Amino acid sequence: MRENLKECPFIVTISVGKHNHPPPPPQKTPYNIRNQLQKIINSEHILDLTRRKFLTGTMIQTYLNGKMLSDLHPSLNNQSKIDYFIEKSQRSQYPFGQNVLGVVHEFMKHNMSADPYIRSIRFLDNGQYIALCATKEQTIALSELTHIEIDMAFKRIHGITNEWEVTAYLPRVQKTLTFARIFTNIETAEAYQNLFEDLFGCIERDIGETFNFHHIHGEGLGCIIADQHKGQALGLGQYLNSKYPHLTPIEHLQHIYKLCQVHYKRNIDKNKALSSEIRSAMYIVPNLNTQNEVLKILHKIRDCGEPGTTAWVKDKLTPWVLSGISSVFSKMDHVIWSQTPNNTNAGESAHANVNRDGRNLSLLAGIVRGRDFDKRQWESTDVYEKYNVPDTYRNKSELARSIQSEKRAEKRRKGSRQPSNTAKKRKNNCHNKENITEISDLDDLDKNQHIEQRQKVNNLEYDLLNIQKQRNNEIEREIALIEKRNQLLGIKGT
Numbered sequence: 001m002r003e004n005l006k007e008c009p010f011i012v013t014i015s016v017g018k019h020n021h022p023p024p025p026p027q028k029t030p031y032n033i034r035n036q037l038q039k040i041i042n043s044e045h046i047l048d049l050t051r052r053k054f055l056t057g058t059m060i061q062t063y064l065n066g067k068m069l070s071d072l073h074p075s076l077n078n079q080s081k082i083d084y085f086i087e088k089s090q091r092s093q094y095p096f097g098q099n100v101l102g103v104v105h106e107f108m109k110h111n112m113s114a115d116p117y118i119r120s121i122r123f124l125d126n127g128q129y130i131a132l133c134a135t136k137e138q139t140i141a142l143s144e145l146t147h148i149e150i151d152m153a154f155k156r157i158h159g160i161t162n163e164w165e166v167t168a169y170l171p172r173v174q175k176t177l178t179f180a181r182i183f184t185n186i187e188t189a190e191a192y193q194n195l196f197e198d199l200f201g202c203i204e205r206d207i208g209e210t211f212n213f214h215h216i217h218g219e220g221l222g223c224i225i226a227d228q229h230k231g232q233a234l235g236l237g238q239y240l241n242s243k244y245p246h247l248t249p250i251e252h253l254q255h256i257y258k259l260c261q262v263h264y265k266r267n268i269d270k271n272k273a274l275s276s277e278i279r280s281a282m283y284i285v286p287n288l289n290t291q292n293e294v295l296k297i298l299h300k301i302r303d304c305g306e307p308g309t310t311a312w313v314k315d316k317l318t319p320w321v322l323s324g325i326s327s328v329f330s331k332m333d334h335v336i337w338s339q340t341p342n343n344t345n346a347g348e349s350a351h352a353n354v355n356r357d358g359r360n361l362s363l364l365a366g367i368v369r370g371r372d373f374d375k376r377q378w379e380s381t382d383v384y385e386k387y388n389v390p391d392t393y394r395n396k397s398e399l400a401r402s403i404q405s406e407k408r409a410e411k412r413r414k415g416s417r418q419p420s421n422t423a424k425k426r427k428n429n430c431h432n433k434e435n436i437t438e439i440s441d442l443d444d445l446d447k448n449q450h451i452e453q454r455q456k457v458n459n460l461e462y463d464l465l466n467i468q469k470q471r472n473n474e475i476e477r478e479i480a481l482i483e484k485r486n487q488l489l490g491i492k493g494t
Contacts (some may be wrong), residue, residue: 032131041054042089048367054084094106139207147224147225151227152165169346176349187231213244222333237320253323257323260344264325268312294322
């Protein structure tokens with residue numbers, strides 16, 4: 001071997017004789033190919049990138065130009081190399097992983113920027129953590145709303161962490177927008193109290209003044225629409241009580257909390273043992289006009305003897321639940337009640353929309369994907385307000401949405417009135433089985449109890465008819481008054 005390798009950096013090896021082994025396989029990927037693949041990987045969403053997503057992505061397909069990956073070099077036939085390249089990029093960009101520690105690292109890294117997306121993260125003694133995500137544009141816009149929808153999403157984040165969204169449909173831009181995302185791992189009332197403290201505290205820091213609630217300040221947020229999650233409701237009441245103790249937590253809820261009617265009816269439909277009469281009575285409770293009517297129907301439902309009705313009525317007689325489903329028990333301003341939605345459809349559509357960007361994600365990947373989604377949505381809104389160019393040709397005004405909703409409801413009604421042949425056969429078979437069962441069990445049935453239960457149901461139907469009759473009489477009186485007014489004013493009816 002030469003000593004002056006700097007002057008002549010070459011070594012010649014001479015092998016004599018026959019080789020009795022095959023040449024080694026080309027397992028090492030050349031540097032230029034490896035470097036190019038690493039650049040393509042770094043340009044993807046690295047947090048939730050997998051080998052399959054990478055190999056089916058448009059960037060790698062464009063780079064390969066119809067070839068197979070192994071055509072670049074035989075070593076790439078071992079696709080575990082792709083996993084190694086991906087993990088290398090993930091470790092480089094997110095050294096603390098993608099769970100809570102990774103979120104803390106991202107929060108500390110961007111906390112001093114002008115408008116960070118992760119606004120706060122805190123840990124409590126009970127093991128709970130709360131990560132609040134929103135831009136200043138989102139929180140300032142939230143402070144100007146008169147109503148919001150809140151709901152928990154369970155499909156987007158992997159593991160025990162759930163995502164809680166604050167959403168609302170804005171008619172002026174014909175769009176449902178998300179105003180905040182909060183990630184937490186506990187759903188107790190105390191946890192939700194901490195959650196609301198972080199949310200409204202962040203808003204107050206951004207707007208530089210106290211956040212207004214309509215039932216406290218006479219302006220501001222007047223209605224929060226949600227499902228009947230007990231921890232969520234009581235957590236909101238406890239937060240408001242801690243700020244404004246002149247009202248109890250339940251009284252605060254009676255002024256601001258409104259329950260989703262879709263969830264209300266869906267929970268009724270879960271009890272398949274209910275008769276159609278009792279189910280109909282449950283449906284009309286939110287639409288009754290006086291407290292006496294509501295209580296009378298609830299007591300009739302409770303006393304009908306059908307399975308599950310006693311527990312259902314007990315739950316609905318809870319003060320904050322009753323005020324959330326019935327306007328006659330709510331202390332909310334009646335104008336606000338009538339002008340705000342009676343469902344959380346905007347929140348559900350927001351869940352479905354963001355889920356298209358990925359589900360079952362890690363905590364950090366869910367936050368980053370949510371940030372990118374919110375950025376697209378809010379930039380689209382800004383363009384619409386500035387240039388009047390919508391994000392779709394479809395008319396999404398409130399009128400068009402109402403018409404479309406009625407068409408869907410009518411389609412469902414027609415479908416229920418016209419069952420298919422298969423459904424008819426199943427129904428007939430069920431009737432035959434029920435008849436056989438009734439005949440065989442007739443001797444064992446307590447006839448007196450059955451008659452008594454039937455009498456209670458009949459009484460309930462009678463009361464419902466009386467209520468409907470009273471409504472019809474009121475409508476007739478209103479029509480007569482309108483006709484008299486028109487006669488006095490000399491207006492001819494059409």
